[in-house]
Amino acid sequence: MSKVKKFVIFSPPYNEKWGGVVVLHKLCHLLNELGHDAKIYPHYEQFVMDKVNFFHTLKLFFKVELKYLIKKLIKGFETNPHLNTPVIKPSKDYQVDDDCVVIYSEIVLGNPLNAKNVVRWLLHQPGFHYGQIMYNPGELLFKFNSAINDFEFPGSKTSTQELKVIHYPLEHYNLNEVPVEKKGIAYCIRKGKHKKLVHNPTNATLIDNLPHKEVAKILKKSKQFISYDTYTAYSIFAVLCGCESIVIPDEGTSEIEWYPKETDRYGLAYGFDNIEKAKLTAHLVKEHIIQEEKSSLMNVKKSVDEINQFFFDKN
Structure with a gap:
């Protein structure tokens, strides 16, 4: 029996234009499909502030975080209605249980939810987006696919199991109504x-x-x-x-x-x-990604097994 009781995925609202956000929500959905209790916790930005960059960070906060908060107030936290992604309502009293695993992407600095058990999902090269890496010892890291460089963090473990989760909107991307002569x-x-x-x-x-x-x-x-x-x-x-x-x-x-x-x-x-x-090899692409999407559920299942071994089978 699975020993992990709950999963919390730290994620921005659903946005079909951003692949990293799409797969964070898809991961939550697949965990629920496997019978786990998985929820989304709304992502918020983290900032590193010191006396050298104080005003720059303050400016960045007003530019990035306040814009996000205003948008959230107007539109709410968006999800994909076709995915099973319950959303946790943030509050100052919210605490993560010790039998829960929190999943952060590689861009998240530190451990904002103060979780005991942290999985770091490397959806891109660590440090690519903001030039900063702030992880913690004791984390379990998963690479998304073979494009992610080998990465080790002191005191943590990087799995050899890729956590590749695919969600392709094939209803849009296909050869239907493609003209005989394509131009431009x-x-x-x-x-x-x-x-x-x-x-x-x-x-x-x-x-x-x-x-x-x-x-x-x-x-x-x-x-x-x-x-x-x-x-x-x-x-x-x-x-x-x-x-x-x-x-x-x-x-x-x-x-x-x-x-x-x-x-x-x-x-x-x-x-x-x-x-x-x-x-x-262009003719092989469609079948390959269909198989990859089918494999996503198995990739998640194997990753959950390793999560249990890493966090709950130590003794």
Whole structure:
């Protein structure tokens, strides 16, 4: 019998445009599907403040956190109605039980819920977003997939089991109503803001911050999709819509280092020189991600087994 009683996932409100948020909510859903008691605790920003960066941090607080709070007051905490994701109402008296496991993504600083048992889910390279890593000894870390670099934190354990959870909106991204002749270029920047544009944006369509329905329409018309974000799922969505999907490489990172597993590279050209090679595996992408989505439940089950061993089977 499972020894962990409850899970709390520290997550922002559901937003279909942000893959990390989508999988946090999907993880909560899958844990409930497995019979566990899993809930979402609304994410709030953490700030490191000292006498050197006091005013900068204060400015950041007003820019980021207050904007989020105002939006939350107006719209409430959004969830996906198709997922089983109960939400905990935050309060100053809220406490995490000792038989509960709290799951934080890699961007969360410290242990804001003061939980005894902490799982850190590395959805991106630690420190990528904010340049800071503030974890604690005694945590259990899971990498999302093979793209995450090997990472160790003193006093904690990084599992060899990948916690890969997939949620692809195939109702939008498919070959339905794709024209015989596709033209033009679509592109995204997202987390690739540091990269120089290598295409002419004048006659190209930027998809950043558009809803899935609109993005799918654009991709179905476009011949090529260029992503400056090395690890966005939109590169896969483009393949599903019949695009040549090109990822602008990270400097100093080889194709194998980018995605060590060949199946994770299906249909994707790492740079313009690899387009023809990517076409050879494009037909394998849909079946691969369908199988990956089916595997998500098993990945969660295996991770729960390791969570039990790490936190509750020590004696």
